[in-house]
Amino acid sequence: MTSTSTESIEDFFDRYTGYLSSGDIDALADIYHYPALAVSPRGCLAVTDPQQTRDFFSQGQQFYRSRGIQGVRAKDIVTDIEGNGIWVGHLLLENLDSDGNSVGVERNAYQIVLDADGARRIAVTTPLDGV
Known part of the structure; x- marks a missing residue:
């Protein structure tokens, strides 16, 4: 895992999307800062525990895989x-099928912070x- 403040934001999102693509739920939980905040049209959710992140991404993996997004x-x-x-x-998160073809995009905003060790984390x- 890259954990220095010299990691570019592009490298950070490459790492993040790599975890999303591979379904590495533990690495996804580790890339978030706690507490974190999820802001959506439905409201704000404080994410205070890595298990919340694991549960969210586990459900998301099932949802995306069932729609052919790999x-x-x-x-x-x-x-x-x-x-x-x-x-x-x-940025845009481009969803890909098993052949690497685009099957849609999602627009997202992020605030990323550096932790005490210099690692980028999603806040x-x-x-x-x-x-």
Whole structure:
């Protein structure tokens, strides 16, 4: 696992989408800062425990796999602002079938923070498409 502040935001999202694609639930839980915040049109959810993240992504894996989505990659990463250990921006998560063909995109915004060890962690996640 890359855990230095020299990891680019592109490398961070490559790592993140790699975990999503492989279904590495423990690594996904580890990439979040706790507490974290999930903000959606339905409201805000404080994520205070890695098990909440594991449960969410386990359900998500089943949902995406049942629809033929086998992978995801980050595209069009936009940095809105970065400084003092905080990155704020948005990107597209492109869903891929088993052949690597695009089968849809999801727009998301994130706030990423550096932890005490210099590792990037997701502090706030926001889906930008209607839910």
